[in-house]
Amino acid sequence: MSDERVTPTAEAPTKAQGGRYEKTDHAAQKRSRLVRFAILIAGLLGITAIGYIHQIGVPFKVVGVDALCPFGGIETIWSLISGGTFVKQIAASSVILLAVTIVLALLFRRSFCGYVCPLGAFQELFGKLGKALWGKRRRPELPAALDKPARWLKYVVLVVFTVWTWTTATLVIRPYDPWVAWMHLTSAEVFAEFSIGLGVLVVSLSASIVYERFFCKYLCPMGGFLGVISRFSLFKVHREAATCIDCKLCDRACPVNIKVSQVETVQSPECINCNECVNACPVKDTLVVATNGSAATRKVLTPDKVLLAVLAIVAVLLAATTAVGSFAWTTPGLAAATPAAGTGAPAVPKVNVDDIKGSMTLAEVIAATTIPASDFEARFGIQATETGEKIKDLAAKYGFDIHTDFRTFVEERLDAMRQ
Numbered sequence: 001m002s003d004e005r006v007t008p009t010a011e012a013p014t015k016a017q018g019g020r021y022e023k024t025d026h027a028a029q030k031r032s033r034l035v036r037f038a039i040l041i042a043g044l045l046g047i048t049a050i051g052y053i054h055q056i057g058v059p060f061k062v063v064g065v066d067a068l069c070p071f072g073g074i075e076t077i078w079s080l081i082s083g084g085t086f087v088k089q090i091a092a093s094s095v096i097l098l099a100v101t102i103v104l105a106l107l108f109r110r111s112f113c114g115y116v117c118p119l120g121a122f123q124e125l126f127g128k129l130g131k132a133l134w135g136k137r138r139r140p141e142l143p144a145a146l147d148k149p150a151r152w153l154k155y156v157v158l159v160v161f162t163v164w165t166w167t168t169a170t171l172v173i174r175p176y177d178p179w180v181a182w183m184h185l186t187s188a189e190v191f192a193e194f195s196i197g198l199g200v201l202v203v204s205l206s207a208s209i210v211y212e213r214f215f216c217k218y219l220c221p222m223g224g225f226l227g228v229i230s231r232f233s234l235f236k237v238h239r240e241a242a243t244c245i246d247c248k249l250c251d252r253a254c255p256v257n258i259k260v261s262q263v264e265t266v267q268s269p270e271c272i273n274c275n276e277c278v279n280a281c282p283v284k285d286t287l288v289v290a291t292n293g294s295a296a297t298r299k300v301l302t303p304d305k306v307l308l309a310v311l312a313i314v315a316v317l318l319a320a321t322t323a324v325g326s327f328a329w330t331t332p333g334l335a336a337a338t339p340a341a342g343t344g345a346p347a348v349p350k351v352n353v354d355d356i357k358g359s360m361t362l363a364e365v366i367a368a369t370t371i372p373a374s375d376f377e378a379r380f381g382i383q384a385t386e387t388g389e390k391i392k393d394l395a396a397k398y399g400f401d402i403h404t405d406f407r408t409f410v411e412e413r414l415d416a417m418r419q
């Protein structure tokens with residue numbers, strides 16, 4: 001070891017001692033940051049592809065965004081507790097995803113935000129654009145007088161939408177959700193139904209060029225929820241004050257502007273477990289991801305091991321729930337009408353109207369329910385020549401709501417046919 005580098009111990013040199021310290025493996029840190037970003041972008045592309053396949057309906061009938069959003073899980077559980085009713089659009093998959101994010105938060109803070117969330121990935125992509133534009137110059141931060149109260153907005157959004165869901169038992173956040181808008185970008189409904197969400201998306205991504213992870217910091221209700229849980233997280237970022245040289249590289253690396261260099265343990269509910277700070281720190285063993293306790297007793301994990309653990313937890317829980325049939329990747333089709341025994345005439349089928357999705361064609365609904373096309377023409381004005389079109393496109397064209405008007409009509413017609 002050169003006399004420029006010494007192992008940090010309780011007696012190791014500090015900032016006051018001329019900057020001699022044992023350096024971290026910079027190449028390994030850089031690789032770790034790249035791997036995290038690559039995983040985020042892979043998730044963004046993968047989930048966007050699912051959204052696109054859902055819209056076009058080929059080659060599979062995959063689930064839509066409502067089934068792939070953990071916030072939907074919060075809303076439906078709250079709706080069930082408070083009103084005894086599930087939110088109709090929400091699949092069991094959303095509740096499973098919610099459980100996965102809670103397990104992650106109890107172990108590794110908001111790692112769903114830092115490693116998995118596609119909207120977080122999208123913002124980081126725009127953040128990188130900002131970094132390229134700003135170069136070595138430091139990007140601005142919102143003044144504290146504005147930033148601090150604005151951080152509370154996400155908790156307001158969380159409370160407003162869960163209570164609103166409770167009173168209506170419908171997924172009220174849909175039109176305002178930027179991710180739902182993105183997943184409907186190729187749909188005819190995007191401007192009619194999701195224009196507000198689209199506006200939030202454009203503002204959040206544009207703002208992320210200057211203020212990294214703008215939506216995460218100020219508006220995301222899921223981030224607010226996970227932030228509260230992550231207070232109890234097992235692993236957090238710890239700073240060894242004795243070896244810290246006060247370079248503040250950790251502060252500069254943090255996308256959510258936590259002043260890591262001023263605390264011993266990052267307790268902030270804003271921490272998204274990205275470990276950019278750990279991978280920016282130049283002094284070996286000074287910033288670490290670890291359990292609480294003394295240096296001798298605590299369990300320390302490298303950022304790479306944290307990332308692996310997070311991916312393993314997500315993969316195992318999703319694989320297990322998919323294997324037992326709880327997590328659905330494809331939408332259930334409607335059961336086809338079957339002839340009544342001995343008569344040859346079609347029986348009135350038992351169709352669960354909640355299985356009717358906007359991505360289905362009217363012809364599929366007619367085939368499964370045996371409701372004549374003329375009934376849909378009489379009620380909604382849909383022409384017989386349009387039965388091959390998707391219900392969501394017909395809804396946009398004729399101005400009806402699939403989840404209320406259409407499903408209710410089908411249910412009423414089936415009831416009438418049974419009498």
Ligand code: SF4
Pocket residue numbers: 237253254255256257258260266270271272273274275276277278
């Ligand atoms: S404190 Fe560190 S781990 Fe937490 S968000 Fe900031 S950079 Fe990421």
Ligand code: SF4
Pocket residue numbers: 239243244245246247248249250251260261280281282283286287
């Ligand atoms: S990066 Fe942060 S923790 Fe590491 S030496 Fe610099 S100020 Fe201290």
